[in-house]
Amino acid sequence: MFSIFQYSFIQNAFLAGTVVAIVGGFVGYFLVTRGLTFAGEALSHIGFAGAAAALFVGIDPIVGLLTFTIIAGIAIGIFGKDLREEDINIGIVMTLALGLGALFISLYNGYAEQAYSILFGTILGISHTDVLVTLIFGIGTIAILVAIFRPLLFSSADPEVAEARGVPVRALGILFLVLVAVAVSMSVQVVGVLLIFTLLVGPAATAIRLVHNPLGAVSISIALALAYTWLGIFLAATGSWPVTFYIATISFLVYLPVRLLTART
Amino acid sequence: MDTNKVISLDGVTVELGGRVIFNNVSFAVEKGEFVAVLGPNGAGKTTLLKLLLGLLKPTKGDVRVLGAVPHRGDGNIGYAPQHRVLETDLALRARDVVGFGLDGNKWGIGFGSRKRDALIDAALKEVDAYRFANAPIGHLSGGEQQRLLIAQALITDPKILLLDEPLSNLDINHAQEIIALLTEIAKHRGVTIMLVSHDINPLLPAANRVLYFARGHSAMGTPDEVVTSATLSRLYDTKVEVIRSGGHVFVVGAEI
Amino acid sequence: MNNFIDLVQQSFVENAFMAGTLIAIVSAIIGYFVVLRAQAFAAHALSHIGFAGATLAAVLGISGLLGMSGFTVAAALGMGALEKRIRGRDVEIGMILSFALGLGVLFLRWYTNSSSETVSVLFGSILSVTHADIILTLVFGIGTLVILAAIFRPLLFSSIDPEVAEARGVPIKILSILFMFLLAITVAEAIQVVGVLLVFALIVAPAAAAQHLTRKPFSAIAISVALGVAFTWGGLLLALATSWPVSFYIATLAALTYFIAVRIAHFARPHAHATHEHPDGEYIKAT
Numbered sequence: 001m002f003s004i005f006q007y008s009f010i011q012n013a014f015l016a017g018t019v020v021a022i023v024g025g026f027v028g029y030f031l032v033t034r035g036l037t038f039a040g041e042a043l044s045h046i047g048f049a050g051a052a053a054a055l056f057v058g059i060d061p062i063v064g065l066l067t068f069t070i071i072a073g074i075a076i077g078i079f080g081k082d083l084r085e086e087d088i089n090i091g092i093v094m095t096l097a098l099g100l101g102a103l104f105i106s107l108y109n110g111y112a113e114q115a116y117s118i119l120f121g122t123i124l125g126i127s128h129t130d131v132l133v134t135l136i137f138g139i140g141t142i143a144i145l146v147a148i149f150r151p152l153l154f155s156s157a158d159p160e161v162a163e164a165r166g167v168p169v170r171a172l173g174i175l176f177l178v179l180v181a182v183a184v185s186m187s188v189q190v191v192g193v194l195l196i197f198t199l200l201v202g203p204a205a206t207a208i209r210l211v212h213n214p215l216g217a218v219s220i221s222i223a224l225a226l227a228y229t230w231l232g233i234f235l236a237a238t239g240s241w242p243v244t245f246y247i248a249t250i251s252f253l254v255y256l257p258v259r260l261l262t263a264r265t
Numbered sequence: 266m267d268t269n270k271v272i273s274l275d276g277v278t279v280e281l282g283g284r285v286i287f288n289n290v291s292f293a294v295e296k297g298e299f300v301a302v303l304g305p306n307g308a309g310k311t312t313l314l315k316l317l318l319g320l321l322k323p324t325k326g327d328v329r330v331l332g333a334v335p336h337r338g339d340g341n342i343g344y345a346p347q348h349r350v351l352e353t354d355l356a357l358r359a360r361d362v363v364g365f366g367l368d369g370n371k372w373g374i375g376f377g378s379r380k381r382d383a384l385i386d387a388a389l390k391e392v393d394a395y396r397f398a399n400a401p402i403g404h405l406s407g408g409e410q411q412r413l414l415i416a417q418a419l420i421t422d423p424k425i426l427l428l429d430e431p432l433s434n435l436d437i438n439h440a441q442e443i444i445a446l447l448t449e450i451a452k453h454r455g456v457t458i459m460l461v462s463h464d465i466n467p468l469l470p471a472a473n474r475v476l477y478f479a480r481g482h483s484a485m486g487t488p489d490e491v492v493t494s495a496t497l498s499r500l501y502d503t504k505v506e507v508i509r510s511g512g513h514v515f516v517v518g519a520e521i
Numbered sequence: 522m523n524n525f526i527d528l529v530q531q532s533f534v535e536n537a538f539m540a541g542t543l544i545a546i547v548s549a550i551i552g553y554f555v556v557l558r559a560q561a562f563a564a565h566a567l568s569h570i571g572f573a574g575a576t577l578a579a580v581l582g583i584s585g586l587l588g589m590s591g592f593t594v595a596a597a598l599g600m601g602a603l604e605k606r607i608r609g610r611d612v613e614i615g616m617i618l619s620f621a622l623g624l625g626v627l628f629l630r631w632y633t634n635s636s637s638e639t640v641s642v643l644f645g646s647i648l649s650v651t652h653a654d655i656i657l658t659l660v661f662g663i664g665t666l667v668i669l670a671a672i673f674r675p676l677l678f679s680s681i682d683p684e685v686a687e688a689r690g691v692p693i694k695i696l697s698i699l700f701m702f703l704l705a706i707t708v709a710e711a712i713q714v715v716g717v718l719l720v721f722a723l724i725v726a727p728a729a730a731a732q733h734l735t736r737k738p739f740s741a742i743a744i745s746v747a748l749g750v751a752f753t754w755g756g757l758l759l760a761l762a763t764s765w766p767v768s769f770y771i772a773t774l775a776a777l778t779y780f781i782a783v784r785i786a787h788f789a790r791p792h793a794h795a796t797h798e799h800p801d802g803e804y805i806k807a808t
Contacts, residue, residue, distance in 0.1 A: 033355045037611045038562050045718065087561055088729045092779050095721040099772025102644040102719070106766045119643070120626050147372050154369030157355055157362065160346045161417070164318045165370045166338020194569070194718075195626075197619040205612045208356045212401040215374070217356040242630055248623025255616050 004237050013123045013233050013243075016131045019138035020186045021199065021229040025222035026145050027183040028204030029214075030176060034156050037201050038087055039076055039177070042094040044184045044196040046072045049097035051118045051193075052104035061118055062133065065188060068097070069181035077174030121192035121244040123233060134186055141182050148172060153214055190229060191244045198244075199225055202251035209262040224254065270329075271296050271425055271457045272317065277326030279312055286312050288481035289326070294459065294474075296424075299451055301468040301488075302461040304478035310461045313478070314427050317459075318344060331424060338370060343418030343426045343456075345411075347433065359405065359413050360385050360398045366417035388416040392446060408439035412446070419450065426450075428460045432467055440467045447471065465492060466513050492516070525762060534761065537647045540655050541753045543662040544710045545723060549749035550669060551707045552728035553742050554700060557680045561725050563600055563701075566614045567708045568720035570596045570621040575642045575712070576628035585642075586654045589712055590661070592621065593705035601701035645716035645768040647757070654713065661706050668703060676700060677738060714753065715768040722768070723749060726775035730782035748778060 004010050031040050047069040054064025072093065080086055105115050117125065126134075145152075155162040155169040163169045180200075187199050203224035207217045232247035272294040279287040286309040294300055302310050315321035316328050319335035328334070331341055343366075363385050368375055389395040392412040397405060402413070411431050418426055428447075432440040448471045451458050462468060465475065465488065475491045477484045479500040484491050491497075492514055497505040506517040555564050571589040578588020596617060641649070650658075669676075679686040679693040687693050711723045731744035756771035 032612060035611070037615050041565075041615060087559070088556065088725060089783075091561055091565065091721050092726055092729070092776050095719055095726065095772045096776035098718045099722070099769045099776070102716070102766045102772070103769040105644070106769070146374055149374045150368060150372065151370055154365045157357060157365065158346070161344055161365070161414075162369060163320060164337065164342075164344045165366075167370045194622050195619050197615040198623065201612060201615055202619070205616065212356050212358055213361060214356060215376075240630075242626050245623045245627040245630075248619050248626075252616055252620035252623070259613065259616075 004234075008128075009124060009126075010233070010237055012126055012128060012131045013237070014230065016126055016134045017123055017190050017229040017233050018226065019134050020190045021225040022222050023138050023141050023183045024187050024199040025203045025207075025225035026142060026218060027180055028200040028202075028225070029207070029218045029221050030152060030156060031180060031200055032204045032208060034176070036177075036180065037197070039080075039090055040180055040184060040196060040200055042090045043069045043072055043076075043177075043181055044188065044193045045094045046097040047181075047185055047188060048118060048193040049101040049104070051188075052101040052115065055114055056104040056107060061114065062130075062185065062189075065118075065185040066182065069185050070178055072097075073177035073181035074174055077170075077177040080173075117192070118188060119192050119194050120242065121188070121190050121195070123190045123243050124236065126189055130189065134189065137182055137186060141179055141186075144175070144179060148175065152176060191247055195244050195248050198248045198251040199229070202255050203228065206255045206258045209258050228254075269295050271331055272459070273327075273329045274316075275327040275329075277316070277323045277328060279309070279316070279321070280324045281312070285481050287323070287478075287483075290478075290481075290483045291326075292476060292483060292485045294457060294476075296457055297451065297455050298473045299448065299458045299471055300460070300474050300476050301465060301472040302459055302476045302478070303463070303465055306463075308478040308480070310478060311429065314344070314429055314459075314461065317425075317427060318342060340421045341424045343421065343423035345414040345418040345426070345428045345431060347430045355402075357402050358399050359394060359402060359409075360389065362402060362413045363388050363394075363416045363420060366420040384420060388420040391419065391450070392416045406439075407434050408443065411435065411439075411443060415443075415446070415450075419454075419456075422454075424456060426456045426458045428458070430461055430463065432462055432464070437467070444468065444471050465516075469512075469514065488514075533649070534757075536650060536652070536655050537757055537767075538754070540650055540658045541647055541714050541757060542750055543658060544707075544714050545727075545749040545753040546746050547662045547665050547707050548711050548723040549727045549745040550666070550742055551704055552724040552726075552749070553731070553738075553745050554676060554680055555704065555724060556728045556732055557677075558700075560704075561721070561729075562611055563614055564704060564708060564724050565721060566618040567593045567597060567705055568712055568717045569618045569625075571709050571712050572642060572717045573621040573625035573628065574709070575717070576625045576632060579632045580628050584651075584653060584657065586657050586661075586709055586713065589709035590706055593709050594702055596621070597701035597705035598698060601698035641716070642712075643716050643718050644766060645712070645714050645719065647714040647767055650713055658710055658713070661710060665703050665706055668699070672696060672699065715771055719768045719772050722752070722772040722775040726779050727752065730775075730779045733779075733782040733786040748775075752778070 031037055047065040050064035050068025051061035052064070053068075054061045076090060151162065151167045152172050154165070155167050155172055159169050183200060184196055187196055191199050204217075204221040206224055207220035211217045211220055228247050228250045231250060232243050235241070235246045236243040270293045273292070275291050277287050277290045278285065302313065304310055312321065316323060317330055317335055319337045319339065330339070364381070366388075367381065367384060386395065386398070389398050392415050394409065394412045394416060397409060402410060405413070415428070415431070431443055435443065444467055447458060447460070450456065460468065460472075469488060472488065474486060475488050477491050477497070477500060480502065482500060484496050484500055492507055494505060494507045497507060497516065504518055508515045508517060555561060571593045574589040574592030575585050577592070578585050581588070600614070675686070675691045676696055679691050679696050683693050707724065708720055711720045715722055727748035728741070728745040730748055731741040734744060735741050752771045752774045755774050756767045759765070759770045760767040
């Protein structure tokens with residue numbers, strides 16, 4: 001059973017998956033507590049358009065992913081709070097982006113296969129270079145999150161007092177959305193554009209119901225994300241069902257009882 | 266410079282979005298005073314707090330806090346907004362909220378230390394919140410959350426305490442508890458308190474002076490001086506009647 | 522040009538226009554309530570759930586529309602039962618959405634190794650809708666409109682002011698379950714036209730644009746329907762003329778129209794606030 005670990009594509013999958021899970025679990029805590037889950041969903045869909053555009057133009061899809069999601073993230077950060085009905089605005093932009101994605105896919109018949117993997121994940125097929133890129137972005141993201149942890153937490157809990165205390169609330173908000181964009185782009189490799197929630201929201205939402213202090217919640221969130229990812233890759237590698245399905249199902253099946261059995265904090 | 270004046274506004278005019286919020290307002294607050302800030306919604310009570318916190322600059326005039334121009338992140342000012350701001354989805358305990366006051370604005374993760382915990386415990390005890398120090402904030406009542414916000418504001422040992430509507434959404438018993446707490450703190454620590462409220466009555470026993478805003482102008486003095494038919498009628502530029510009965514004050518003809 | 526006219530007269534095109542128009546109308550009306558009840562994310566989620574239904578239907582060899590409806594209705598009834606508080610339930614909704622998608626991925630793996638089949642479910646295939654599905658669409662669509670007409674007033678009341686409506690004896694819980702049921706059916710239908718990912722364009726965008734232009738319910742619904750039909754016809758015609766995807770055109774038309782509506786509203790009433798003024802408006806606005 002453990003002989004699969006001798007294959008380099010499995011090793012790559014686990015390496016990249018580990019980094020993605022840690023980032024996802026960490027970012028996810030703030031995504032949930034700041035009420036940005038729909039924005040995260042929209043960012044991943046918008047990223048899809050970027051990836052499709054990149055494929056159409058002939059460059060690495062991850063470049064398109066990162067570009068589109070970071071720009072969208074900054075836009076949401078700048079214009080978000082100023083607009084009422086923020087959800088609808090975000091949703092409409094997402095729709096526009098997806099429409100573009102649909103166009104690019106139809107224009108270039110050759111890559112329905114690649115589109116599929118962007119949409120649904122491709123961790124079992126990533127290259128050594130991808131692992132390196134993931135590692136670099138992942139470490140960068142984690143380092144920044146560690147540095148801004150306290151002020152971000154403060155401004156999430158009480159933006160007015162935080163502002164009065166000198167915390168750059170708005171700038172941090174925009175920076176955080178850029179980190180979300182990066183986390184989303186990385187997670188796409190594991191679970192695909194459409195299932196970002198399973199890694200970015202599931203573990204964090206579960207952790208918050210279990211533990212009532214910030215550090216504890218973040219730790220559990222990361223631990224859960226790691227467990228889901230490792231288990232998912234392992235099961236998929238030894239069977240023939242998709243990684244994404246396993247991670248999504250495990251994430252949901254753990255969240256459900258926790259959600260039903262614990263009271264609101 | 267009169268060092269006894271901790272807060273002073275001199276000829277301050279504030280215009281926002283085409284509206285004149287303050288029109289040539291001047292007043293001064295002395296050290297150790299307990300000032301109740303009153304006035305109808307939109308009259309500028311929150312604007313005043315923003316001026317003092319350095320979050321807003323006046324269009325004209327001079328604002329001084331402790332002799333200097335206000336700037337953000339001044340540890341000498343403690344600020345406690347209305348308690349409804351606390352998000353209950355956040356997996357925070359009472360002590361975490363108070364802890365923000367200590368180092369929420371510093372970079373890094375900030376793993377706890379015994380010294381830090383001791384400071385937080387002391388702050389919690391001062392507001393009589395120690396018994397629910399580890400409770401998730403979602404489980405706390407409005408009054409209890411308000412105490413936490415006060416503790417958070419006090420933990421850096423400020424010279425001035427600004428409170429924005431700490432008593433709304435509290436029943437009369439809780440409101441009186443908070444006022445008694447604040448009076449105690451003012452005496453104990455010699456802090457100057459500015460408390461924004463929409464009801465003068467719970468504050469009558471505690472406030473030295475009242476600062477009343479309406480229609481861009483202000484009036485300051487003891488409650489007996491300011492909350493009178495004559496003064497309020499002048500402020501509102503319409504007939505306002507103030508009735509005192511059974512130790513309570515009723516303002517008729519205008520929204521207090 | 523002759524070729525184009527010939528093209529438009531083909532039966533598959535006529536089918537597409539018929540089904541598409543009906544779906545646009547129903548979507549626009551349901552969408553009015555979706556926007557009013559702030560349930561845009563729920564609608565988005567339902568379409569992803571429909572994906573699982575579509576793929577399972579493909580595996581089982583039954584009608585795609587039936588499969589989607591089955592899943593969306595089941596999910597919607599669950600949401601409706603939880604209601605009172607779908608607002609702010611983003612996390613729960615999103616988790617169910619992802620679980621359904623995960624299932625869909627599995628079913629897809631069982632059904633086909635063809636990625637282009639996936640694409641058509643995700644992005645719409647109205648130009649290849651089957652005759653059976655057209656009949657079903659007609660039945661569902663007309664049924665939905667009839668029920669909506671019947672419950673219109675109490676639904677409007679309970680959407681705008683649930684507490685008062687309940688006090689007046691309006692059965693808000695039943696209404697919200699019924700509404701979610703109708704939404705589920707409409708979502709399944711809309712998926713045929715624009716695909717799972719772009720349901721927003723037919724259900725939310727027309728109504729959201731309309732509500733920026735007017736606050737009166739009947740006017741808003743009329744504008745919403747007009748816009749929805751315009752987007753659909755425009756999308757179909759442009760797709761036939763250029764052979765680019767229908768859903769791309771509908772999505773783009775919808776998004777651009779929405780943003781134009783927002784600008785128009787901004788210039789017409791620059792200091793207008795939404796009907797529900799947030800009590801801390803002062804905090805946010807005063808800077």
